[in-house]
Amino acid sequence: MSETAEDTEFELPQLYKHHVFACYTQRSAGHPRGSCGAVEAQPLWDRMGKALEAQRLTDIGFTASGCLGFCNAGPLMVVYPEGVWYRPTTAEDIDEIVESHFKQGKRVDRLVVVLTRR
């Protein structure tokens, strides 16, 4: 049998220009791991979701996620395919990510976090 793996490596059409995953994990206030929810992430993500909808940015996917694994770095979100991790903390941060990254394609470096696997 011949090797056919290469045959399958055509590019698939991409569903989204950017696909955002935002951590909605909520642990109790005293939990030792903390959580994005404990540092008020949810209102930020809700603002982002509403902005995408209001501005009809239908090529931006937005998905609530469980724990992204770096709980002390939250509020945490990641944007693919580019693999950019952001830590926004204010409504203005959210608006800047939407305007700059999603609409203009310019990463917001001041909000980027570079994480390292443990």
Add this chain to the structure above:
Amino acid sequence: MSETAEDTEFELPQLYKHHVFACYTQRSAGHPRGSCGAVEAQPLWDRMGKALEAQRLTDIGFTASGCLGFCNAGPLMVVYPEGVWYRPTTAEDIDEIVESHFKQGKRVDRLVVVLTRR
């Protein structure tokens, strides 16, 4: 003021070789939208998570997600940065994705779903 956007477009180090998001949404059996949970997705995702851990594939990120938005195409998962959407339905499908895609870098075309935005 000069345009500095280009200055920021260096490549960031990537946290994961592949980052999987698997839908854990569970709606009730009679819900009109259905859900990945209603078609027995959770045992599949649990198997995947355990396989990654058992085989120490620490460069593969695995995150539980909320609804990925194509409920009648579930069980649904997406792998980034390549943006490959899979619909596995058996334990063997999960094992093949782990072995072929994650370990050998060969997409499993028979399990791919190509979705279109509504």
